[in-house]
Amino acid sequence: MLNKIADDIRPDVDPAFKEISVCYFPQLGYLLAIPIADDWHAQLPTVPGWDFQFASENAMYLKGEKMRDLDAHLGDIHTLIVEREIEHLCALQEAICQHTAALLRTADALAELDCLVALADAAAKFGWVRPEMTEENVLEIYQGRHALQELTVDSFVPNDAYLQGGKAAADEMMHEDQDQHVNGGQSLLVITGANGSGKSIYLKQVALIVLLAHIGSFVPAQGARIGICDQILTSIQARHSVSRLQSSFLLDVSQVGFALRQCTPRSLVLFDEIGKGTDATDGAALFAATIRHFLERPDGCPKTIVATHFHEAFHPSILPEWLPYQTAHMEITFSGSGSGMDSVPTSDEELIFLFRLAPGLALTSNAAHLARVFLVPEAIIERSQQVAELARTHNLAALLLEEEEGAAETEPQTSAATDDTLSDGSGRAKGRNEFSSHGHASKASSSLSEAEDRIRRFLEWDLEAEQEEGTDEVEHVHGYDSVRQKLAEIMT
Secondary structure (H helix, E strand, C coil), rough: CCHHHHHHHHCCCCCCCCCCCEEEEEEEEEEEEEEEEHHHHCCCCCCCEEEEEEEEECCCEEEEEEHHHHHCCCCCCHHHHHCCCCCCCHHHHHHHHHHHHHHHHHHHHHHHHHHHHHHHHHHHHCCCCCCEEECEEEEEEEEEECHHHHHHCCCCCCEEEEEECCCCHHHHHHHCCCCCCCCEEECCCEEEECCCCHHHHHHHHHHHHHHHHHCCCCCCCCEEEECCCCEEEEECCCCCCCCCCCCCCHHHHHHHHHHHHHCCCEEEEECCCCCCCCCCCHHHHHHHHHHHHHHCCCCCCCCEEECCCHCCCCCCCCCCCCCEEEEEEEEECCCCCCCCCCCCCCCCCCCEEEEEECCCCCCCCHHHHHHHHHHCCCCHHHEEEEEHHHHHHCHHHHHHEEEEEEEHHHHCCCHHHHHHHCCCCCCCCCHHHHCCCHHHHHHHHHHHHHHHHHHHHHHHHHHHHHHCCCCCHHHHHHHHHHHHHHHHHHHC
């Protein structure tokens, strides 16, 4: 309507004003708006027959006889229209609120139907099966898959899961002759294996299958028999943020502590590499203590799956074999013809993940192979493998021997005359030429002989110092100087 009025009054306005429009302002009425040209900033022009009202950055506003006619006939009709709309909306809200309960029930029913249709569509599209829910405290999954991970890869390797919750170490010892396992399942499963072999995915797929079964959905597996769980407690992945002021280890331990306090024999507990954020020995101790606490709970162990790299924690004196837990690992192989399953690869072999769960512990985490994949220098990788093997065999003393041998090989050769000056007076040579002229065994024997000789000379010096007691002050000072001289000679 305002655009049509602007077209009607166009003949009454100076043609020099090429663009005009009619606008409405509450309380001000209807005004003629003329855009301000660039050359008008010094002084705005006058329009014959129109009264200037005000100007903005973009336009000046005028009121004429026809604008006053609009004020008289229409007035603030826009405001009246808005007020009437508000009245109708409020009346509609009051009418709807009288049926709140029915509308909320309808919304809940539609939301539930939407979820059921989505779950049914996913089950039909991806081959999910109906799980068997039971009151028994068991978890049996046959050829289970990760509902999301399998959609992102070309092929997904399914795995089984067998757990029986509520078993305690005391019950296991009392009924060791009776087979109370579910397909060999215990209450606790420990998974080892190489980095990137699929341990975390396995933990998450078990949690998703249990969760889907409890909300009434089919599950991604060939079959499943799932006991009712009261809660799912996890320490799989911690979210880090500078605003939380917590370290990785602190977040990890807080999740583990919460799970230990809240779990019951009916719970499902999933831990992924607990204790990895601190000293390796402390972390392994925390891992072993947590496992043993679960297994020795008086009311029984919850259904628990734990992934770890702490191979040293499985020593019989730390986690005895009579404890009711089972071990498994993610299988790997290598591209070389002479490599076997879970062996240690050579530098020219490629590690291949099979993503298949197998009984028993893994021999290594294959961290060196991953370092080689990401182009860590070969010398560093070889040294790390050597040190890891010595630590695994509890032969760290060999590192000290290597250090002594390396220092001896780098020392310059000395002359026979110098060797004679290092004699202790009994004809025994201390020269380094003699040390370096023998083989590996001779070097170790010579190093040990020198150490024994130093200790013997310290003992002889101690006896000489006791014999000098009781002399006067001058002799004591002189004896002190001789002690310093003797000590310096021994250390040399």
